[in-house]
Amino acid sequence: MDRIPLMPKATAVWLVENTSLTFEQIAEFCGLHVLEVKGIADGDVAHGIKGMDPISSGQLSREEIALAEKEPSHRLKLSEPKVEVPEVKTKRGPRYTPVSRRQDRPNAILWLLKNHPELKDSQVMRLVGTTKPTIIAIKERTHWNSPNLVAQDPVTLGLCSQTDLDNEVKKAARRLERERKAASATEQPKAGTLLPAEESTAAMAGPEPVPEAEAEPEAPMATTLAQEAREAMSAQEEEEETPDADSVFAKLKDLKRDDVPSE
Secondary structure, three states: OOOOOOOHHHHHHHHHHHOOOOHHHHHHHHOOOHHHHHHHHHOOOOOOOOOOOOOOOOOOOHHHHHHHHHOOOOOOOOOOOOOOOOOOOOOOOOOOOOHHHHHHHHHHHHHHHHHOOOOOHHHHHHHHOOOHHHHHHHHOOOOOOHHHOOOOOHHHHOOOOHHHHHHHHHHHHHHHHHHHHHHHHHHOOOOOOOOOHHHHHHHHHOOOOOOOOOOOOOOOHHHHHHHHHHHHHHHHHHHOOOOOHHHHHHHHHHHHHHHOOOO
16 A cells, blocks of 8 residues: 555645646545545635645655656655654554443353353453453452353354454463473473582592502512412322332332242
């Protein structure tokens, strides 16, 4: 959509009175109908409206107006603003409820509290155009008409549309899902937790070395071999028995008898 100047009728009045632009050019620039511009020129439209100079407000340049006056087919273009004004976003207020439907709001609030308890109070306020004290009173059954309240669908009552209700329910479901994930993340132990400095240093250093005073001295290899040889020799001497003299002479006599030939 093409931009139009501020105060389009006042701008059109000034252009009609101070320029030779065609009605079509002025109407297209100001976003008006050609007949409205013609009515301004005839004095039938915009009675009492003071013309606003678009040149002094920076919306048009003199060169642009001169070019359009020379060329009737030329379309006027708004000048680029020197100061960029941010767009003001108005906060959406509570939904307007007709007077004939206001007595149905407590029933609609009760229905929402029963069927969609996940909705926040602010969401219920947006849907049916009520106040927080009223919602709290219906929750706590302190509302002046609590015994007579009957839960009724706000869509059926015409207090909100089905699209609005579905959108609020989806928002509440996404919020509950985020809260559930956040709760599960806090309950699970964190992976990769760092150990204390003392434990990590001890694990890297390994087992503690045995003090030199407590360690057994290692014997040299030559000394060990000599010790083993002495033990073997002493064991062999213990095993061999010392020969008896009588047994030796007896053996000799037996040998001599064997040498003598028999007759």
